[in-house]
Amino acid sequence: MRTVDPVKHAEKKRHITDTAVGLFAQKGFERTTVADICKAADISTGSLFHYFPTKRAIFREIFVQDAEDNAAMFAKARELSPWDGVLMVVDHLCVPALDRSVAGLVLEVVVQASRDPELWELVGHNEKMVRDELAALLQQAHDAGQITLPVSALTAASWAQGLVDGLFGRLIDPDFDATDQVSTLRLILSRFVGAQAP
Numbered sequence: 001m002r003t004v005d006p007v008k009h010a011e012k013k014r015h016i017t018d019t020a021v022g023l024f025a026q027k028g029f030e031r032t033t034v035a036d037i038c039k040a041a042d043i044s045t046g047s048l049f050h051y052f053p054t055k056r057a058i059f060r061e062i063f064v065q066d067a068e069d070n071a072a073m074f075a076k077a078r079e080l081s082p083w084d085g086v087l088m089v090v091d092h093l094c095v096p097a098l099d100r101s102v103a104g105l106v107l108e109v110v111v112q113a114s115r116d117p118e119l120w121e122l123v124g125h126n127e128k129m130v131r132d133e134l135a136a137l138l139q140q141a142h143d144a145g146q147i148t149l150p151v152s153a154l155t156a157a158s159w160a161q162g163l164v165d166g167l168f169g170r171l172i173d174p175d176f177d178a179t180d181q182v183s184t185l186r187l188i189l190s191r192f193v194g195a196q197a198p
């Protein structure tokens with residue numbers, strides 16, 4: 001009986017989802033076929049179904065992996081001073097917005113989550129995890145005297161998430177350059193919590 005290398009298995013799943021993300025962003029979920037994904041990922045249909053039973057399972061896996069990435073990000077952030085950790089998290093969350101094609105994926109997530117309770121739960125879980133972890137870092141930064149929270153840490157974390165979401169929302173504007181606006185986002189957040197501007 002052939003044994004499965006868990007590392008290679010995870011790498012292959014990541015390759016498939018990374019490939020699918022680009023297609024979902026460009027063509028939408030409904031118009032992207034399994035054949036499209038197989039061709040772009042350079043794998044056979046049989047091989048793909050070894051990893052994912054359906055196209056929707058691939059879409060859901062994107063957010064499973066996103067949660068894993070965010071957990072790893074917060075582990076690194078906790079190794080820094082609290083405020084530096086907050087800024088690192090914000091920068092990490094902004095990275096996808098630097099790719100304008102992500103705008104299509106954002107819209108697709110909204111549509112698909114409204115139709116798929118399991119996906120809705122996954123997305124909501126990820127959002128809550130980010131908010132709670134960010135709130136903990138903000139509270140630690142406040143307790144260390146690095147910032148002054150004008151509201152609860154949880155409220156501040158929610159607004160930080162809202163600022164990041166604002167970047168994604170502006171991607172439909174062809175004149176909006178998210179790359180140039182990340183520093184503005186950091187400045188707004190810093191002023192909000194009374195931190196030294198980065």
